[in-house]
Amino acid sequence: MTEIIKIKDLKIHYPIRSGFFNRVTDHVLAVDGVDFIIEKGKTYGLVGESGSGKTTTGKAIVGLEKVTGGQILYEDQDVTKARNRKSIQYNKDVQMIFQDSMSSLNPKKRVLDIIAEPIRNFERLSDQEEKNKVKSLLDIVGMPEDAIYKYPHEFSGGQRQRLGVARAVATNPKLIVADEPVSALDLSVQAQVLNFMKNIQQEYGLSYLFISHDLGVVKHMCDNLAIMYKGRFVEIGTREDIYNNAQHIYTKRLLSAIPQIDVAHRNEHKAERRRVEKEYIEHQKDYYDQHGRVYDLQSISETHQVALKKGGDI
Numbered sequence: 001m002t003e004i005i006k007i008k009d010l011k012i013h014y015p016i017r018s019g020f021f022n023r024v025t026d027h028v029l030a031v032d033g034v035d036f037i038i039e040k041g042k043t044y045g046l047v048g049e050s051g052s053g054k055t056t057t058g059k060a061i062v063g064l065e066k067v068t069g070g071q072i073l074y075e076d077q078d079v080t081k082a083r084n085r086k087s088i089q090y091n092k093d094v095q096m097i098f099q100d101s102m103s104s105l106n107p108k109k110r111v112l113d114i115i116a117e118p119i120r121n122f123e124r125l126s127d128q129e130e131k132n133k134v135k136s137l138l139d140i141v142g143m144p145e146d147a148i149y150k151y152p153h154e155f156s157g158g159q160r161q162r163l164g165v166a167r168a169v170a171t172n173p174k175l176i177v178a179d180e181p182v183s184a185l186d187l188s189v190q191a192q193v194l195n196f197m198k199n200i201q202q203e204y205g206l207s208y209l210f211i212s213h214d215l216g217v218v219k220h221m222c223d224n225l226a227i228m229y230k231g232r233f234v235e236i237g238t239r240e241d242i243y244n245n246a247q248h249i250y251t252k253r254l255l256s257a258i259p260q261i262d263v264a265h266r267n268e269h270k271a272e273r274r275r276v277e278k279e280y281i282e283h284q285k286d287y288y289d290q291h292g293r294v295y296d297l298q299s300i301s302e303t304h305q306v307a308l309k310k311g312g313d314i
């Protein structure tokens, strides 16, 4: 078995309350029936615009969001319910890194306590053992030992993201959900953080669910990807399938939105972007049903699935 986690028909609906009696009058379908598998040691990319349901999916996987429907299977065990997660150390094995390290790292705590916190939940270490452990974790993410006595605000954004990674790997996890881990960083710093995330992955055989709104950022990280829109997947496939053979108009639109550094082709790129935008506006009805809902995925090859109207062709 090579898969670490399997998500089956996952649904997360948030109630909307309104009126005098504050009754539930409707639901936000934040995640509305998605299926995917993350393989051991691999990186699965989850990409879509803001509001498409990426964070909600990630939080549901680590157990921070109540699931409305569907199933999460971790190494073949059902971990959809909190009580099942406890019995198999799931909360130790699966960790999350957040986009905004400024608010996800407690500003009043020293780095030592921030990074040691997840360890304290699962292991009893002496003060000295704990200190050594935290120092070795800092070393893994390229930070100096004396960082343990500092506070989050004393670091740059890139360094704080490294602390977030050190904290996430503290429990020796098998899967890390990384929610836009570099989106708040400058391009040059992004590359650094991505590189050591890759190094850590190779060293420890980690699996990642890598969330981003930018297909450019995840290109060199992901083995497989899902493109998400309005709580549904519009397209899933290997990196090859998505970057070289995108079929859904929404995927094409995200691809054309990747910033081009190449000055020589800037005008061509602009023209391509306009062409895709026009196609997107004109052909939306072929890609979404009358309620604007994304169609079910259809297989177009062994690895590649696209949300198309049944019997319709693109």
Ligand SMILES: Nc1ncnc2c1ncn2[C@@H]1O[C@H](COP(=O)(O)OP(=O)(O)O)[C@@H](O)[C@H]1O
Pocket (backbone or CB within 6 Å): 014, 028, 029, 030, 048, 049, 050, 051, 052, 053, 054, 055, 056, 057
């Ligand atoms: N706690 C919540 N209550 C109600 N709606 C929510 C809540 N959290 C997220 N949403 C809504 O769910 C949708 C998906 O949000 P999110 O998963 O954060 O998207 P993304 O991470 O792709 O930007 C959005 O429409 C958002 O407004």
Ligand SMILES: [Mg+2]
Pocket (backbone or CB within 6 Å): 051, 054, 055, 056
């Ligand atoms: Mg998000």
